[in-house]
Amino acid sequence: MLIGSDTRHAVVIGAGMAGLAAARVLSDSFEAVTLIERDTFPRESAPRAGAPQGHHVHGLLALGAEVFEGYFPGLRAELEQAGAPVWDWGEGLYAVLPNGTPPPTPMGMPIQTFSRPFLEHVLRRRVRALEPVTLRDGLTVTGLRTAGPGKVVGVRVKGGDGEDEIAADLVVDASGRSSRLPQWLATLGLPSPRTATVDAQVGYASRTYSYPDGQTPPPWMGVLQPLRAPDFHKGCYAIQIENNALHVTLHGANRPQLPHTDDEFLAFAKTLRGPVAETIAHLTPTSAVRRYARTVNRRVAYHRLAGWPDGLIALGDSVCTFNPAYGQGMTVAALEARLLEQMLSGRHTRTPLDGQAFQRRLARITASPWLMATIPDRAWEGSRPSWPVKAGNWFMNRLIDTVPQDPQLYTAFSALFHMTAGPLTLADPRLLSRVLIGPRPGRIPRTTTT
Incomplete structure (x- = not known):
């Protein structure tokens, strides 16, 4: 037509x-x-x-930021001047993965964080x-x-x-x-x-915080703790944004009991690994707790x-x-x-x-x-997945479990996540073999709460 x-x-x-x-x-x-x-x-x-x-x-993933910058020249500089920080994904992200936390890894992948x-x-x-x-x-x-x-x-x-x-x-x-x-x-x-449609029945609860006068922001720019069926049903995202604020989203799968109040929000955060709970315990909330559950694919x-x-x-x-x-x-x-x-x-x-x-x-x-x-979200739906979904989930889980001890694989996965590289990136035999071998015993970094 x-x-x-x-x-x-x-x-x-x-x-x-x-x-x-x-x-x-x-x-x-x-x-x-x-x-x-x-x-x-x-x-x-x-x-x-x-x-x-x-x-x-x-x-905003790295590829999206690049496209928007092309349509709106100077956008990144304008946002940065207004307080939206720019940082390297590999150095500034504290990734709390099921099998550990990758060490800081310079990637030359600039990320900018702000509120929607x-x-x-x-x-x-x-x-x-x-x-x-x-x-x-x-x-x-x-x-x-x-x-x-x-x-x-x-x-x-x-x-x-x-x-x-x-x-x-x-x-x-x-x-x-x-x-x-x-x-x-x-x-x-x-x-x-x-x-x-694919529905993992994920729910969110979010709020923003400010830093008291004289308090130094945390050493990380963002925290990512993803969900993964069936064992990791709670997680979070936290990013530093404009106005020197910290934006925190807690999330859970399978119809989670999400927090409503200040105390419930902090209590939920304390059930997570990583530094979010310790950080927000000393900050001043600047918004109410907001919930959201329209997360179906x-x-x-x-x-x-x-x-x-x-x-x-x-x-x-x-x-x-x-x-x-x-x-x-x-x-x-x-x-x-x-x-x-x-x-x-x-x-x-x-x-x-x-x-x-x-x-x-x-x-x-x-x-x-x-x-x-949808491949990871289908694992929450309860029905028996097809073999392509099972194979895809197995491979992605294996990849993510190997990332904490392999900086090169971490960089390749980050490029895939940010859409600056396609899935064929992982078809490189040198990377593919490391995924298939999986994490080596005794070399898994521990996730701390500091």
Whole structure:
């Protein structure tokens, strides 16, 4: 199916990370871009009601940071000047793995940490400054405007001034987990797309802390203690962020009993290995305990839907959502925006974009992150896994158990985690043999709480 007959006006539904990145790309090809958001934008950096996950630790992987920097030159420097620290992943991360903690390992992999609302605030300001872009908040998209069953020509909206219609040559659904696109497609006579879900029933509880005057921050920049079925059902993420603050997310699998109060939060942290509990015991909380449990992995097979209408594409969490534990969402959104740019710039002048081809190529982008997230999460579901899932889990567990005593393997795994290298990196016989041999007895570093 072909999208549009011109490149005059694009509408983007949703001003989260995927929507902001898409609007930035579209501003190079369309004369006008309207970015519609149901929430009212906060004046400063603050979580939005439509993005409750903003209260929790977010990570922008190294590849995602590189892509965003390309679209917003000077972004890293701007964030750093505003207080978001930059540090080397191998040197600044305290990784509490099931089989030990890797020693500091310089990797030359710069990472920047910040809160999700802060990054979104800065990107929103950058996008608003783009001449073709208009941001409209407090506006809900209620449906698609069509010219026959096979062509989308805009959206219907509802706001404080009542209902209205907005014409568009291209509509981009970036409305996230709450997307109503399957229902809208049904009104066009299309069948329901197949949807795959994997739910480890992971829950989060988060809060931020400040350092008392004169107190030195910890020697690490981030703490990572991942979950792993069936034995390691509690973990955490902690990162130093803007405003000299520490952001801590505690998480658990299999319907965990998450903390509500100050005392419960600290008590949960004390059940973990590593330095988080000792650190926060001496800090001042600056937020309430916030909980979150919408962590199911969900992938909608729009790429297999026959009869995809003209004038429409979907990306971001509208198409594929990941358990936030793996930190992939923002980076995948950046890669999808890059795909959109490539397909727009690859056309001849005034040549329509093939929307169905876009969905198919987007599915290839999400395939590897989907496996990275769902293979370990399937181990929590209780059903008997297929042999490919069992083999994948065995290999990943073996790899992670070997990492604490092998700096080269730790570096390769970190590149895979940050998506700067693909899975074939581990096919190097020198690395693969070390994974298959596994950790050597007597050489496993102990995890301490200091």
